[in-house]
Amino acid sequence: MLLHIRGDVDLLTADPLRSLLARLVAGSTGAILLDLSDVAFLGVKGVAILLDTTEDCRRRGTELRLVNISHAVRRPLTTLGLLDSFDIVGAADHARHR
Structure with missing residues (x-):
């Protein structure tokens, strides 16, 4: 299943996203x-x-794979020391075949 997330993931959008992912x-x-x-x-x-x-x-x-993460995603994950907590891949086609 591939889900494309756009825009801001903040206080206003977090709960609907959490429900969808659950x-x-x-x-x-x-x-x-x-x-x-x-x-x-x-x-x-x-x-x-x-x-x-x-x-x-x-x-x-x-598994949850994060694909093509933007700088806006990479920055907080790196700052918080969490980048290695996720399976991050560069492209959706590659991620499907891992």
């Missing part, structure tokens, strides 16, 4: 790919959602 994880039979190339801002709530979703996937025996 439904995807619950119904997933394979890896979930999040294309984050068009994310303009990733706030603390967005980081928490990515961490929680990664953990939910691990518990269910599936």
